[in-house]
Amino acid sequence: MSILKIAEKKALKRESIIQTALQLFASQGFHKTTIPDIAKKLKMSVGNLYNYFASKDILAKEIIKYTSESLGTKIREVNDTDASSEEKIHQIVTLYFTMAKEKPEMIEYFLRVYLSNREVFNDGCEGMICVSGFITEIMIFFDDGVSSGELRDQDFFSAFGLFMGYLGGMVFLKGEDVLPQEIEFYIDDISRNIYNALKA
Amino acid sequence: MSILKIAEKKALKRESIIQTALQLFASQGFHKTTIPDIAKKLKMSVGNLYNYFASKDILAKEIIKYTSESLGTKIREVNDTDASSEEKIHQIVTLYFTMAKEKPEMIEYFLRVYLSNREVFNDGCEGMICVSGFITEIMIFFDDGVSSGELRDQDFFSAFGLFMGYLGGMVFLKGEDVLPQEIEFYIDDISRNIYNALKA
Amino acid sequence: MSILKIAEKKALKRESIIQTALQLFASQGFHKTTIPDIAKKLKMSVGNLYNYFASKDILAKEIIKYTSESLGTKIREVNDTDASSEEKIHQIVTLYFTMAKEKPEMIEYFLRVYLSNREVFNDGCEGMICVSGFITEIMIFFDDGVSSGELRDQDFFSAFGLFMGYLGGMVFLKGEDVLPQEIEFYIDDISRNIYNALKA
C-alpha cells in the first residue's frame, strides 16, 4: 500500500474514533464513558486507541474542535447566500434544530461535555478557541447584518449570547423532555424573537 | 440543650453542607469533587456527612432545589411589584447578573452541574421539578405581561428558553473569560433585546 | 423504685436486646446486621445498647449461650421422662423441628452465625463451651440409652455428630427451600434413621 493510502487510512480511523467517542460522551457524559467503552464499540484495542489520541482529555478536545468546525461550515453556507438577515436567522435556527434532531450528539456534546467539564478543556481550549469555527461564522453573520443596516449595531457578545444561549437552551429543554412539541415547532417563534431582538 | 436548639443546629449544619458542596461542585465540577473534599472543607468527617445526605447524588439534588428556590424567591419580589414588563425584564436581568457576580456558584452550579450530569438528576428530578421554583416565577412574569397586553402571546417555552438560555449563555461566556467587559455592562443591551423579542 | 426492681428491669432489657439481635443476626447474617439496625428495632439509642453489651462480638457470644441453654432445657425435659430411647429420639427430633418452625431464628443463628463466623467466637467460645447446654443434654440422653442397653456403646462424638449434623442439615435444606415437604413430614423417617443408626 502506498504511503499516501496508509496516511489516509489512519486519518479515516482517527475520524471514526472521534465519531464514536462523540456519541458516547454525548449520551453518557464524559466521566461515565470509559476508554474501554470506546474501544469496544470500535472493535479495537485500548492500546491501539492510544496510538491515535494520547489521552482521554486530548480526545475530548479534538472532538469539540471537530464539532465546531462542522457546525461552522454549515453556517458559512448560509452566510454565503444573498438572503436577508431575517431569512438567514430563520435558516440558522432551522439548521441548528435540524442538526439537534438528526445528529443530536453534536449539540449534546457541546452542552453536556464541553460546557460542563471545565477542567478537561482548561488546558488547550482557553477562551473559546476550540469552538472558534462556530463563533466566527456567527460573527460574520452579525457584521454583515449590521453593515447592510438590517441589524442594530450593538455589542457582539450581547448578540452572540442570544444566539448560542437561546438555541442551546431550547435543545436542552428538548433533551429534558419538557417541550410539549417537537423542536421544529418552535422554529418560527424563535426566529422571530431573535430577529426582533437584533433588528435595527 | 433543648430539642429545639438541637434540631436548629442540625438544620444549620445541613445548610452549611449545601453551601460548601455547592461551591465545590460549581467550581471543580461534580465528578472532580469528592466527598472527602467536601468533608475536609467543612472540617467534619466523611461518615458524619453521610448522616446528613445519604449519597453524593442526593446531595446534588438537594442543592439544585435549594438554588432554584433561592432564585425563584428573588424573581417573585420583582413579579410582586407594579413595574411594567419592560422594567421587570430589566430588573430580572439585573438580579440574575448581580447574583452571577456575587454568588457565582449558584448560576455556575445550574450550568455546569445540573445541566450536564443527566444521570445524576434523572432519578428524582424528572422534567424540571427540581428547578420549578425558578420556572414558575418566569411563567408568572410572562403570563402577567401577556394579560396586560404588554407582551406578545406566544408559546411559553419559546419565551422561557430565551430567558434561561440567554442569561445562562452570558454567564457561561463570562466564566470562560471571553467577555471583554464586566457582566453588568451587558444589562441594558440584553434587557432591550429580550424586551424587543417578547413585546406585543 | 427498689434496687431489686431496677436490676430486674435491666435484666429484662438485656434479654430483649438478645432476642432482637438474635432475630436480626439469624435472618440477615452477622456482618450484614449493624448495631444501629438492632438499636433501631429496639427503639433505643446505640450508645445505650453499648451500656448492656460492650461490643458486637460479645453480644453474639451471649446470644449463642442463651440459645444453647434454651434448647438444652427443652431436651432435659425429654431426658427426664421414662420414655424409651426410641421414643426419646422421636421427641427430640420433633422438638427440634418444631422449634425450627416456630422459632427458626434460634436454629438459624446456630447454623448461620455461630457455625460460620469463627473469628467472632474464637475468643471466649473455645471448644464448644458456649454451646455446652445443648451438648450436655445430648450426652445425657446417649449415656442413658447405653446404660439401659437400648443403644450401642460407641464413641460419643460419632453419635453427637449424627444428631447435630443431621438435624441441622435438614433445617438448612428447609431454609434453602429445597425440601418439597414441610419439615414435620420428615420427622418419622429421620427418627427411624437415627434410631437404626444408634440402637444396640
Place this chain on the structure above:
Amino acid sequence: MSILKIAEKKALKRESIIQTALQLFASQGFHKTTIPDIAKKLKMSVGNLYNYFASKDILAKEIIKYTSESLGTKIREVNDTDASSEEKIHQIVTLYFTMAKEKPEMIEYFLRVYLSNREVFNDGCEGMICVSGFITEIMIFFDDGVSSGELRDQDFFSAFGLFMGYLGGMVFLKGEDVLPQEIEFYIDDISRNIYNALKA
C-alpha cells in the same frame, strides 16, 4: 505466544485465583477476607483480579461450583464401581474425611462460606444449583442402593440430609478442635451408623 497458549494461561490464572480465594475464604471467612488480601497472596494487582471475576460475590459463587464439581467427580468414581452399598458408604465417608484432612479448605468453604452467607449466594445459586455436582452423585448412590434392594426406599432428602449433615457436622467438630481423635478414627463408626440408618 499462540492464541491457544494465551487462553490456556488465562484459564490457569483463573483457577489459581479460585484456589487462593478458596483458602482465604475458608480460613478467615467471607467477610473478613478482602479483595486486596487475595490479590496480595497471588502477587497480582486488585484491578487485574477484577479482570477475571467481576465481583467478590461472583468469585464466591464460582468457587462453590468448582468445589462441588470436584467432590462430585470423586464420588462418581465410587458410584462407578461394583461395590456393595455398604462398601460404597465406607468409601464415600473415607473420601470425604480424607479430603477434609488434605484439602480442608473445600469442606470448610462449604460449611463456613456457602452455608452461611445466604445473601451472597441468593442470586445465581437458588435452590442448590451451584452445588448440584455433589448432590447428583449422592442421589445416584442412593437410587442404585434402593434399586438393588440393599437400601430401604425412603424419601431422598431424609437420606441426603443424613449424609451431608452428618459428614459436615463431623468436620465442623474437628475444625472446632473438640474431637479427641483424628478424623479418620471415626470412619468405621460413622459408616456403620449411616449404613444402619439406610439399609433395607
Place this chain on the structure above:
DNA sequence: GATGAATGAGCTTTCATTCAT
C-alpha cells in the same frame, strides 16, 4: 441510664494508562 452526632479506618470497585508481546 440514655442520646445520637461524630469519627475514621477500611471496604469493594473503577478506570486511565502502560507495556510486553
Place this chain on the structure above:
DNA sequence: AATGAATGAAAGCTCATTCAT
C-alpha cells in the same frame, strides 16, 4: 500498528465504637 493483561491510585460509602450532653 495492534493487542489486552496488568497496574494502582482513588473513589463512594459503611459501621463499630466513642463521648459530650
